[in-house]
Amino acid sequence: MKNLILFLVCNLVYISINAQSKDTTTKKLTSELEQIAQRNHINGFSVAIVNSDSVLYTHGFGFADVSNQKKYTSHTVQNIASVSKTCIGLALLKAQEMGKLNLDDPINKYLPFEVTNPHFPEESITIRHLASHTSTIRDASQYERRGYILRNSENGQARVNMNFRSSDDLMNYDLFLEKILSSKGEWYKKKNFIKKKPGEIFEYTNIGAGLAALVLENAVGQPFPEFTKTHIFDPLEMSNTGWFLKDVDDSKHSKLYAERDLELAPYQLVNYPDGGLITSSTDLGKYLSELISGYNGNGTVLNTESYKELFSPNLNEENHKNRSDSAYNDEYNMGIFMGMSATGQIGHSGGDPAVTTLMFFNSQTNTGKLLIANTELSKEGITEFIDIFKTLASYETKL
Template identity: 60%
Template sequence: MEYKLMNLKQPTLAPFSMLKLCINIFISLAVCQSFGQTHDSIAKQLSNDLKPIFDKGHINGLSVAIVNEQGTLFEQGLGYADKKAGQPYTEHTIQNIASISKTFIGVALLKAQEMGALNLDDPINKYLPFKVINPHFPDKAITIKHLATHTSSIKDPSQYEDNGYVLMHKNNDNLKVSSNFISPDNMMDYKVFLKNILDQEGNWYHKKVFLKNEPGALFEYSNIAAGLAAFVLEKATGQAFNAFTKTYIFSPLEMSNSGWFRDEVDNSKHSKLYADIDTELAPYYLINYPDGALITSIHDLGKFLKELISGYNGHGTLLNKSSYSELFKPNLKDSNYKKRNTNVYNDEYNMGVFMGISAQGQIGHTGGDPGVGTFMFFNSETKIGKILFVNTELDKAGVNEFIEIWKVLEAYENKL
């Protein structure tokens, strides 16, 4: 699950909305050339330039990476994964990465299409055990591609926010429990969660879950639609989404520190998450896990970004060239939006298959959940990518710190 940095529904996460807005407004692409310096000396300079920004003290822990088709050019962690214990945040520290997770749904769908298990133009009701129909347009089928381009006409209702975050433990001592964190007693399978919202017989169903626009007509970012796409994949392939992604993405890329659930990763490497610089959040699960619950490290995600850049260049290994072309193909037009945002890192300007495409050629995704802020983009012209994780919810000063760090990565991306 993920609250978009730009379209947050949860008041306590509002700083992430400010973060994305500030990134879009204030960051311009820096093209830098470096002559007569070794990679190691430039990397040392980059590290030296990051430290004083981090030392401003608004983020407990973070990690960064710069990547191209050859691999990771730079990666570093700063600060603490566990402030109280003094455990450092490194490039191998893991945490959930929020909506960047959706890019894995896109790759998985295209792999399933290559295998002949589904076609992106198929109606979703061809696979689902319950019917999902826009009641305002009952004869207009919702397709898998509609889900993948956020044009399904499905909205995220209040139940998505109110029932989607589940505490890992009943007793959380002095840890912060956010107002929308619910008891472990209310944990349910994400497919039941989706049925409750989308099935006409579901406990939380309401026709207001659907836009009064026909499927395919209007962009409406939807976490529910993303989870539904993963469920369609499960029904089409006969394999659980977490198992499918492990088989066809994590294992081939040797992403050994990545998984969707706590029992799939080494929890000794997991960062604590913080409501602010001094307040640790109670650990939580995300019911609708495919839309935002991927747990990974900057080191592992760098391997995935390398593969995306390679695929964009026609050299990918996870998918064939045709599939990669479809992954990155812009699907939307001005008519699909009420108003289009043309800022440099707005990942909602256009959509591939769960792949954000900005008006200025940045491809990737952003993410934000309680205690989590993430950015992952590559430049479609230079074919250089950047990643940034933070483990702390950001106030205004923290947003400025995030921006400064990202600008430093921009300044060095071509030097390396």
Template identity: 55%
Template sequence: MNKFVLILFMGLALSCQDQKNSKKVKEDRQTGIRDSLTRELNQIHKLGFINGFSVAIVDQDSVLYQSGIGFSDMGNNTKYTENTIQNIGSVSKTLIGIALLKAQEMGKLNLDDPINQYLPFEVINPNYPKLPLTIRHLATHTSTILDTDFYNGKAYVLKDEQDRSSVNQEKLNEAFNPPDSRMPMIDFLEKLLSKEGEWYRKDGFATNKPGEIFEYSNVGATLAAAILEIAVDKPYSEFTKEHILEPLGMSSSGWTFDTIDLARHSKLYSDPKTEIPLYSLITYPDGGLITSGNNLGMYLSELIKGHSGIGTLLEKNGYEELFREQLSANSFPDRDEEDDYDDEYNTGIFMGFTPRGYIGHTGGDPGIATYMFFNPETKIGRLLMINTSVSNSAGVDEFYSIWNTLAKYENKLK
């Protein structure tokens, strides 16, 4: 080997070794950051107001951090992990948006179609009987359909009959109904929204014109999912499994107890000492997705990809519509400019925008709360799922301590 070749060979070898060393230093640094974050989260958990929770930090390429902290079952000291599953509340609505836009791509519906074009019963705002409500109105919470007491009183159904006696209704905002009260989603909506419906009330509709004012509506969201079912001739649960859950590999997720592994389901708590029996919603698309922090992280990563124009679930223009701010400031007379994570500052298609530019959604139901947002500039997102209702300021402080600690670490992990 001549001298020149030998020097070149040695130089290449040293370069490869430097790259390996640099990669190891970087990996060790990331491991140290993750360990430090886990220690801080465990320290926050010691405050004692949240029994168990799951967190994740993701970008459009991967999960940067995920962990479960605390307990999914206090009685049996079962650890809460990133693979523990539970319902996530209204974060579920973001799947309605993707499903609607997927159906629009397939030529099954158009967001600006009148809803009565699809429904087997007529839905009109009695204050404006000649103004048609559209699917877009439902998807932007401007349909004027309101959530009445019948929604809170009828939508929640216990998994098992024997659990009714163990529910302390005074600690909950919603009534839990027996399993035999379950009915098809479309029948529930007809009872609420048809003039001939058993629970119909004129004051179930706002007095402003459709399309004018943002008024958050669980009933309106459920109606959008029911219209999708009719348009695609397939149950919403099956359509979203086929076009969202399975393509993303969200194998731990589902809409009903018979589609998930119940052994991995967290117990839910109305406070750290009071367990809530398992329940579901007749209006399940508006808040009933059962998933894990791991699976929800996959979904959040896809949303970031979609916003960047490289998503896999929708075509590029579909994602552009999902993330387009649909309304003006005039549609939000009660805007909160101070809450960094107020997801009702503006809206896409069932996709919230906050005053600080974050995109995502929040969720809350008995025994759970969920935050899921990403920063469109840094392309980093984070999520938090908890299994305990927080009804006092100390519990709220613990929730935000977890959330803000994730924010402190997200750029370091990137």
């Protein structure tokens, strides 16, 4: 009995010391990030560091609403740009588990309109081609010109981006894609496709990502937002995450800033699956933790085989025109909408008007970090953003 009591006492002391050490480390990290935030080139941002078990650290800095001095917190939500595409990957693999599709199926098996590379009309584009950005579809000029829609008809002093269109121009994304990709479409051009066979060359495409979500919708017979909520967001208890404002607590939504002192008019994406997910660092941290678990064979959203396919590289040197081996180049290799750098960082980056995001985990340490910012980055803002992420990386193994 004395030995048992001694063991329990020692164990409690060890836990207490560890807790104090973690608390000290957390305070130090917060202090370092606060010092960087004081440069004031980014109005508001949130971060998280996670492992496969939990969110180790999440915090917000600066302001979600500068004029009203509303703090940016770990529960503040905003769109996260192309990090959203990783959800398409998980959704496709869940549908494959359910027997609704196969990644090597031709996409025309599931589409209401035909999509074919006009330079190689006999070659089928597959779902895997879309998911690895080797479909030979390129982002047409109409994607930029017609893809961003103002949420409001009146925007006061807020800046309206030159590519933002009237709220009256909002259309369903399937019609948007048909107009661009169908040979009968209003905006169709042969140059919307590369002169390469599907599968031969990597060409990052937002339009292709949206098309993959449309394929999934038709394969499972359920809207993409409902499918991802049912099979990803709800199981992970991502309670304030969704593709539209109605799906989240919009009172927690950050304003976006075209410049440090200039608000950007609120906008939405027509082709929303490619970058329109709205979430917080708290919720996205849960998602990243699940990805790390899945990478190590312990995920809950997908089975082991699906996670293995999610992270299996599909590209080689021949698929690239120029292949950068920088630490966080998520285009070095590609799983199923899952980027992989040459240094073993796995995840995705994202950028839209006044939005910049990074979400990666280190495949060696099994620790991940993410950063969400609400301000268009100036030269100084880029430096601040990089320094924030470097600081997170330096604490990967300290928490």
